[in-house]
Amino acid sequence: MTFETIIARRQGPALELTLNRPESRNAMSLAMVAELQQALAQAEQTVGSDDAVRVVVLRGAAGHFCSGGDLKDMAAARMRAMQGGADGTDPIAEVNARFGHLCAAFANSPLAIVALLEGTVMGGGFGLACVADVAIATETASFRLPETSLGVVPAQIAPFLVERLGYSQAKRLAVTGGRLDAAAALRIGLVHQQVDSGQLQAALEAVLADILACGPGALAATKALMAKARLQAPASLIDEAAAVFSRAAQGPEAMEGMGAFLQKRKPNWVPG
Numbered sequence: 001m002t003f004e005t006i007i008a009r010r011q012g013p014a015l016e017l018t019l020n021r022p023e024s025r026n027a028m029s030l031a032m033v034a035e036l037q038q039a040l041a042q043a044e045q046t047v048g049s050d051d052a053v054r055v056v057v058l059r060g061a062a063g064h065f066c067s068g069g070d071l072k073d074m075a076a077a078r079m080r081a082m083q084g085g086a087d088g089t090d091p092i093a094e095v096n097a098r099f100g101h102l103c104a105a106f107a108n109s110p111l112a113i114v115a116l117l118e119g120t121v122m123g124g125g126f127g128l129a130c131v132a133d134v135a136i137a138t139e140t141a142s143f144r145l146p147e148t149s150l151g152v153v154p155a156q157i158a159p160f161l162v163e164r165l166g167y168s169q170a171k172r173l174a175v176t177g178g179r180l181d182a183a184a185a186l187r188i189g190l191v192h193q194q195v196d197s198g199q200l201q202a203a204l205e206a207v208l209a210d211i212l213a214c215g216p217g218a219l220a221a222t223k224a225l226m227a228k229a230r231l232q233a234p235a236s237l238i239d240e241a242a243a244v245f246s247r248a249a250q251g252p253e254a255m256e257g258m259g260a261f262l263q264k265r266k267p268n269w270v271p272g
Helices: 030-044 071-083 091-107 124-131 158-165 167-176 182-187 197-212 216-229 234-249 252-262
Strands: 006-011 014-019 055-060 112-117 120-122 134-138 142-144 179-181 193-195
Touching: 006 030, 014 030, 030 055, 030 091, 055 197, 071 091, 091 124, 112 124, 112 197, 120 124, 124 142, 124 158, 134 182, 134 197, 142 182, 158 167, 179 182, 182 193, 193 197, 216 234, 216 252, 234 252
Parallel strands: 014 055, 055 112, 112 134, 120 142, 134 193
Antiparallel strands: 006 014, 142 179
């Protein structure tokens, strides 16, 4: 896969996507949003094949993750809004919604999503950190939710922020223009691990090994069930969860996993 604003690098079952606009600390342009969605969609199309992508790793180039949305795109949208559109659409809302769809795509992916967070993690970058299944930050990471201090609203980030941190912490960050270092982000659960910069690759490799030890089908089904569980009472999911379990237990992945356990070997989905 060749792109203009991101670098896609395949390493076995892992696909590493690097936000690559270092001149703007990897500000997220509309082109980058589209390319990230395209890369994710292409990775998801491999599911079930012998050469499937199973993990997507998000990181930024040149020591920064992402400085938020590209102000040039917003300025262009504002100009179109001032000029008025014959079709009655709202150009600013459209630009904002496109980032929301990106976050939702990564949040709902059947693939495992890992974010490596260094340097600036701001605005839209903050949102991507919230939707990652595993977020690892280095001591250089500096988190900022600046929207309210700029007189705007973290509209697409807010739902994912509440989901990740809970209502109280999310509201606190929103009303204070949230500033967090890596240690504070770890304390409130925004990230799952903090490591020194020199240990980031080793930490990634350890997490990838853990993820790849899980059956890919079981992982996807578990993510989907948990996504429902956060919005529904546990009792309402008993029958559905039982059906999900039954399908998995009778499938080839469970047969292989149980057989491997009894034979004291690794399942065939674990990379050699």
